[in-house]
Amino acid sequence: MSSSTGTLRVAVLDRDGAFIKVLGNRLDAAGWQHRVLGGIVPVEELVAMKINALVLDMSVLPPEEAWPYLERVCGMLPGLGVIICTNESTVAQRVRGLRLGADDWVAKPCHPEEVMARIEAVVRRRRRRSSDGDERGPLVVGELEIRADQYQAFVAGRSADLTRREFELLQALADAQGSVIERGEVYRRVWGYEMAHGDRSVDVFIRKLRIKLEQLSPSWTYIHTHFGIGYRFDPEPLDPSASGAPASAPAAPAAEPALEPADA
Amino acid sequence: MSSSTGTLRVAVLDRDGAFIKVLGNRLDAAGWQHRVLGGIVPVEELVAMKINALVLDMSVLPPEEAWPYLERVCGMLPGLGVIICTNESTVAQRVRGLRLGADDWVAKPCHPEEVMARIEAVVRRRRRRSSDGDERGPLVVGELEIRADQYQAFVAGRSADLTRREFELLQALADAQGSVIERGEVYRRVWGYEMAHGDRSVDVFIRKLRIKLEQLSPSWTYIHTHFGIGYRFDPEPLDPSASGAPASAPAAPAAEPALEPADA
DNA sequence: CGGCCGTGTGAAAATCCGGTTACCAATCGG
DNA sequence: CCGATTGGTAACCGGATTTTCACACGGCCG
Known part of the structure; x- marks a missing residue:
């Protein structure tokens, strides 16, 4: 099953009030942290947000800005999951977006549950280490x-x-x-x-x-x-031979005849 | 850069003749290696194929087999990109598929170009996850x-x-x-x-x-x-016979088979 | 057979790169 | 608001690497 993806951090760049509201509710219900952005946000700020994924409606950006922005975001944050969620689009546009680095492209109207599943799918592939501790053994x-x-x-x-x-x-x-x-x-x-x-x-x-x-x-x-x-x-x-007094000799340095480091 | 996905290996599990044909042509044109599968293929065989991605039409599988098969494939091959490409579906089905491990879900009819872009997007992600170079065996x-x-x-x-x-x-x-x-x-x-x-x-x-x-x-x-x-x-x-005293450099050791079988 | 062009060789000269330190900016706590 | 701590930048140095040269060697052609 869904296997605890844990808590994700998502940013939604959109202006569609109804969509934002519904999606927001679902995200809250799932315990994901999220933030709504009203327009283009500098990449540096996205970096600072430490988000796992960005849901983006291309139509809220000025037409000439949209593609370059997408490219910039994907280029600078290769680890960020980018899901385009836009009203209508042509095959060419979708292909372009995906080629530029977007991970998924969903057509509105879409069910928030599906958007979330797609976010999960995208993030599953490369989980950014965010501020939440992981339960990885020492x-x-x-x-x-x-x-x-x-x-x-x-x-x-x-x-x-x-x-x-x-x-x-x-x-x-x-x-x-x-x-x-x-x-x-x-x-x-x-x-x-x-x-x-x-x-x-x-x-x-x-x-x-x-x-x-x-x-x-x-x-x-x-x-x-x-x-x-x-x-x-x-x-x-470290080989203790050369040094003067290796108080507690680490016994067997003959562990691994591995690779010789380049330095001297 | 995001480009240079290089040559990908893709398997298509479908029976829709027209779709297979058109997609196949595009794949060929792009120089991707691909193979068409007519029905359920054991996971082991998928492993042996060393493919980067699998395009799957859920409807060609017997209804009771489909989900378990998807789960098995995704579970066993976490590095494989899985794109579901099926006729009609409900939100619940798509969510289920994505949660089970599929990376993308596209509705037919769909443009092969878009399918390829999505394959690229999925594989691009997968690659990052396992860090570059890891994939390439010594x-x-x-x-x-x-x-x-x-x-x-x-x-x-x-x-x-x-x-x-x-x-x-x-x-x-x-x-x-x-x-x-x-x-x-x-x-x-x-x-x-x-x-x-x-x-x-x-x-x-x-x-x-x-x-x-x-x-x-x-x-x-x-x-x-x-x-x-x-x-x-x-x-x-190197010819070992002349090791000690290469009296007269026998420049030409005659035959020169393209590939000499390497030892061990 | 002799000369020319392409390649092998060795080493100096020019760059590049990483280590290190000092210093400035941002953040945090009080 | 101040001082301490952490993150990030700039600059210098020494060594590793790359490039450039000059010359020797050897095959190829007339």
């Missing part, structure tokens, strides 16, 4: 314990004292277990939209993360740099 | 293992330590399996724009690649030069 990697429910990482019960962003970055990296992730992709997953050219935020936060992780777990390396590409998360015990 | 050639998700090539778990360009070059060559590619073409694929006259970058990188590959896999040759034309990627085991 992930243990190396001597690190990542607790999504706490927005925090621990080692032996001691907190790494990560800020929200730092934690999300860690989680994004850890979720990709073993694979190299490009900067842009990291940014997209953590910040939720496209990274601007020349943005160094990821690097800076990687550094902050590394510092805190190293402070907490000095004998392990977690984040590996792949020059020219991005980062890879992979817990690796 | 390519094994000779004793080389090319892992797109690592931006790296391995032999027996050892990394070749390729830089980004080197890796992209390798991938470009390997993608052309067996065919000779002109310098200009190689350059275009890897660097992304037209090669300037007299540019030797490709040669230099070919050399770097050869060195690293030979270091890792001494008994194989991977990149072949075609004088006056370009390069060809083709794993070829």
